[in-house]
Amino acid sequence: MNAIDLQNLDISYGDTKVVFDVNLAIPEGESFALVGESGSGKSTILRAIAGLAPDWTGSISVMGKPRSHHVDRAVSRQAQMVFQDPYGSLHPRKTIDAALSEPLAIHGIGNRGERVEAQLKAVGLDQRFRFRFPHQLSGGQRQRVAIARALMLEPKVLLLDEPTSALDVSVQAEILNLLKRLRREQGLTYLMVTHNLPVVSFLCDRLAVMRHGRIVEIADVAQLKAGQLREPYSQELLAATEGG
Amino acid sequence: MTTRDWLLADSPTSRMQANAGRAYRVFTALLRNPLSVLGGIIILVLLLTAAFAPWIAPYSPTGQNLSARLLPPSAQYWMGTDELGRDIFSRVVWGSQITLTIVALVALISAPLGLFIGAIAGYFGGWVDRMLMGFTDIFLSLPKLILALAFVAALGPGINNAIIAIAITSWPAYARIARAETLTIRNAEYISAVQLAGGGPLRIIVQHILPLCTSSMIVRVTLDMAGVILTAAGLGFLGLGAQPPLPEWGAMISRGRTFILDQWWVATMPGFAIIIVSLGFCFLGDGLRDVLDPKSEGKS
Amino acid sequence: MPPLLEVENLRVSFPTHSGRVEVVKGLSFTLGRERLGIVGESGSGKSMTGRSILKLIRKPGQVTADKLSFDGIDILAQNEKQMRAIRGARISMVMQDPKFSLNPVMTVGEQIAEALVTHQKLPRRDVQARILDMLKAVRINDPERVAKLYPHEVSGGMGQRIMIAMMLIPEPELLIADEPTSALDVSVQAQVLDIIDDLVTRKGMGLILISHDLALVSRYCDRILVMNAGRVVEECAAGQLENAQHPYTRGLLAAMPVIDENRDELPVLDRTQWAGT
Numbered sequence: 001m002n003a004i005d006l007q008n009l010d011i012s013y014g015d016t017k018v019v020f021d022v023n024l025a026i027p028e029g030e031s032f033a034l035v036g037e038s039g040s041g042k043s044t045i046l047r048a049i050a051g052l053a054p055d056w057t058g059s060i061s062v063m064g065k066p067r068s069h070h071v072d073r074a075v076s077r078q079a080q081m082v083f084q085d086p087y088g089s090l091h092p093r094k095t096i097d098a099a100l101s102e103p104l105a106i107h108g109i110g111n112r113g114e115r116v117e118a119q120l121k122a123v124g125l126d127q128r129f130r131f132r133f134p135h136q137l138s139g140g141q142r143q144r145v146a147i148a149r150a151l152m153l154e155p156k157v158l159l160l161d162e163p164t165s166a167l168d169v170s171v172q173a174e175i176l177n178l179l180k181r182l183r184r185e186q187g188l189t190y191l192m193v194t195h196n197l198p199v200v201s202f203l204c205d206r207l208a209v210m211r212h213g214r215i216v217e218i219a220d221v222a223q224l225k226a227g228q229l230r231e232p233y234s235q236e237l238l239a240a241t242e243g244g
Numbered sequence: 245m246t247t248r249d250w251l252l253a254d255s256p257t258s259r260m261q262a263n264a265g266r267a268y269r270v271f272t273a274l275l276r277n278p279l280s281v282l283g284g285i286i287i288l289v290l291l292l293t294a295a296f297a298p299w300i301a302p303y304s305p306t307g308q309n310l311s312a313r314l315l316p317p318s319a320q321y322w323m324g325t326d327e328l329g330r331d332i333f334s335r336v337v338w339g340s341q342i343t344l345t346i347v348a349l350v351a352l353i354s355a356p357l358g359l360f361i362g363a364i365a366g367y368f369g370g371w372v373d374r375m376l377m378g379f380t381d382i383f384l385s386l387p388k389l390i391l392a393l394a395f396v397a398a399l400g401p402g403i404n405n406a407i408i409a410i411a412i413t414s415w416p417a418y419a420r421i422a423r424a425e426t427l428t429i430r431n432a433e434y435i436s437a438v439q440l441a442g443g444g445p446l447r448i449i450v451q452h453i454l455p456l457c458t459s460s461m462i463v464r465v466t467l468d469m470a471g472v473i474l475t476a477a478g479l480g481f482l483g484l485g486a487q488p489p490l491p492e493w494g495a496m497i498s499r500g501r502t503f504i505l506d507q508w509w510v511a512t513m514p515g516f517a518i519i520i521v522s523l524g525f526c527f528l529g530d531g532l533r534d535v536l537d538p539k540s541e542g543k544s
Numbered sequence: 545m546p547p548l549l550e551v552e553n554l555r556v557s558f559p560t561h562s563g564r565v566e567v568v569k570g571l572s573f574t575l576g577r578e579r580l581g582i583v584g585e586s587g588s589g590k591s592m593t594g595r596s597i598l599k600l601i602r603k604p605g606q607v608t609a610d611k612l613s614f615d616g617i618d619i620l621a622q623n624e625k626q627m628r629a630i631r632g633a634r635i636s637m638v639m640q641d642p643k644f645s646l647n648p649v650m651t652v653g654e655q656i657a658e659a660l661v662t663h664q665k666l667p668r669r670d671v672q673a674r675i676l677d678m679l680k681a682v683r684i685n686d687p688e689r690v691a692k693l694y695p696h697e698v699s700g701g702m703g704q705r706i707m708i709a710m711m712l713i714p715e716p717e718l719l720i721a722d723e724p725t726s727a728l729d730v731s732v733q734a735q736v737l738d739i740i741d742d743l744v745t746r747k748g749m750g751l752i753l754i755s756h757d758l759a760l761v762s763r764y765c766d767r768i769l770v771m772n773a774g775r776v777v778e779e780c781a782a783g784q785l786e787n788a789q790h791p792y793t794r795g796l797l798a799a800m801p802v803i804d805e806n807r808d809e810l811p812v813l814d815r816t817q818w819a820g821t
Contacts, residue, residue, distance in 0.1 A: 037729040037730070037731065037732075038700075038729055139586070168585035168586055168756060169585065169756065169757075169758070169796055169799050169800055170585060170795065170796060170799045170812065170813040171585075172799070173799035173800075173801075173810035173811070173812055173813075174812050176801065176810055177809050177810055177812065180808075180809070195729065195730055197803055198800065198801040198802050198803050198805060199801055201801060201802070201803055201804060201805040202801040202805040202807075202810065224803070225803065225804035225805070225806075226804070227803075236731060237730065237731065238803070240730040240731040240733070240734050241730055241803060242803060
């Protein structure tokens with residue numbers, strides 16, 4: 001079964017179309033990267049799958065079921081999102097405990113205390129962080145909380161929107177290791193948006209290069225590692241990364 | 245472990261402790277500002293005066309003693325007496341109850357109303373926003389006192405109607421603030437995260453947006469209290485608020501106006517009370533603004 | 545020739561509830577007409593170092609140094625008026641995000657002109673010619689058109705190039721670039737840095753490039769200072785980065801994923817070792 005299936009997907013913001021005719025099938029358990037420069041529409045695809053960009057045509061299926069145009073509860077248990085900015089993705093007046101309990105409360109799931117403790121442990125945070133406020137945490141710790149929150153409903157798919165680009169190199173390494181371990185342990189499917197090709201090489205199996213709202217090329221990570229991307233634009237990106 | 249250590253603990257062990265700790269930090273920050281401490285003391289004295297008025301006031305606020313008319317302040321009558329021989333100090337003390345009632349009821353009615361309307365308009369946007377804000381603008385476009393006067397004239401004079409009139413004229417400003425704050429908050433990623441978890445609009449507005457609007461709202465309401473007291477006094481002065489013989493401060497000034505040249509204390513004493521309490525609210529509001537400012541959040 | 549910039553035992557501190565906290569703890573370096581990179585993670589004090597050279601640390605922040613001299617001028621002894629004559633004219637600074645550094649109600653041309661005429665008197669015709677030359681130098685193809693645009697009408701990369709044009713037109717002797725490209729796309733980053741590099745080399749200026757990106761700094765600088773928690777932990781020539789000695793630098797290098805990544809797990813810094821957080 002495909003975890004995510006996009007067919008003839010066009011996405012607009014207001015009157016401007018930003019994504020054109022995207023077709024993509026991501027099998028369950030795969031880690032897939034969308035790569036491109038800002039404005040290429042890669043984040044928009046993620047938001048549409050999550051239900052945050054409702055203005056699209058075509059079809060989006062998550063875990064085999066076509067999804068509606070708005071946020072819906074069935075999808076929220078299948079796919080969750082981790083945002084780029086660890087400072088903007090946690091409510092400043094809510095403790096970590098409150099942030100993690102919220103999805104459980106929405107879905108009427110019991111045993112919240114234990115689940116929160118277990119999830120904190122899974123993302124490598126000590127229990128003493130549980131009742132702290134976000135401003136008492138560092139950027140890396142906040143991103144761990146954001147990942148824990150996304151995992152509270154035990155989804156199968158994680159949508160990662162530049163999860164490490166706001167972090168320092170050493171912290172980025174910790175978060176990347178964490179994401180890799182969680183995927184292995186819980187059999188998750190990742191769809192990650194990034195502009196950082198080495199991160200793709202570390203964490204992903206396949207990638208799609210996007211430009212001006214279209215997919216230019218879909219390739220295996222092996223091709224990326226060997227520097228054998230077909231399209232000239234992909235090569236350009238590769239060259240810019242390596243400092244040409 | 246002392247209570248202080250418990251409150252300032254770096255790693256609280258319960259949600260209650262975390263929130264108590266935050267409240268304690270706000271409180272200590274407030275204590276560092278001398279003006280807000282002064283404001284707090286004034287408000288505290290007002291509260292105590294209102295609560296213990298029967299014990300504090302030496303005379304009845306309405307009991308007349310025509311043999312002691314218009315006496316200047318003395319050891320017996322601290323603030324003098326009015327034209328019916330009533331002790332002004334006692335009337336000012338009892339009047340604090342009325343002032344406090346007006347202030348509290350106006351705040352309780354108008355702030356939540358404004359918050360809700362503003363948050364709903366800001367969160368949903370579109371035609372909901374246009375309708376609610378159009379309605380709000382109608383109220384905002386008229387001067388407060390004139391609008392309150394019109395309402396009281398329509399509803400009939402009296403303290404309850406004065407409260408309703410003032411509340412009706414106060415909420416639009418709060419709705420505007422709440423809407424502006426909501427607009428900046430609603431696209432935040434932590435709101436998206438709740439949406440993604442399946443949270444509905446009611447949950448998002450009540451549990452996530454409103455708590456972030458409340459601090460600016462508390463500040464604004466506290467600062468507005470002075471204005472509310474003045475409006476209430478103004479209505480009382482014009483004979484449209486509290487009716488005699490209620491010892492409302494504005495009404496007292498109005499009565500004292502006749503004697504202002506020869507018996508200055510009759511109008512001046514309640515005037516002092518109004519000024520001091522208004523200043524108290526202003527100082528406290530200023531202090532709260534510095535402390536509750538979200539930008540200083542990270543450092544506290 | 546004396547060095548362009550001499551810094552000895554620079555300390556920057558800020559007051560907090562629990563006393564003054566030093567964010568730069570005794571930094572020393574000298575700079576000739578060369579390209580120096582300062583690398584560090586957030587909170588390492590690298591930006592504060594750049595700002596203190598221009599005396600841009602606001603109260604209640606405090607800057608002390610045994611020596612902080614630029615071309616023989618004691619920076620710490622200068623008053624605000626004298627500093628204004630130095631800033632822009634002799635030392636310029638390019639900041640991270642052009643969106644916040646450009647005035648939204650002035651055209652690009654006007655802003656560059658202002659940067660130029662504040663520091664020297666020139667006839668109007670010459671000003672115009674200098675602006676167009678400068679825009680061409682930052683590789684803007686149609687300078688006449690761009691000079692008439694407002695900041696919101698240009699892209700991020702173009703905005704940053706305009707900032708650079710503004711900073712370089714008074715021909716300063718030292719350019720401080722604080723994360724000049726971290727708000728830009730990878731491909732534009734290289735362009736912008738190439739432009740800075742080219743102009744700095746051609747005019748024989750000094751450059752301090754402040755960044756969190758080790759690879760980027762090593763590519764564009766001659767010499768690198770690695771900062772951690774307010775101190776320099778490593779100083780080396782850019783080419784010698786692979787042979788870095790300090791465990792922090794080595795840790796940073798290892799923690800970066802590479803394009804043909806085969807490690808199953810990235811090595812993580814043991815922070816307790818350097819008293820970081």
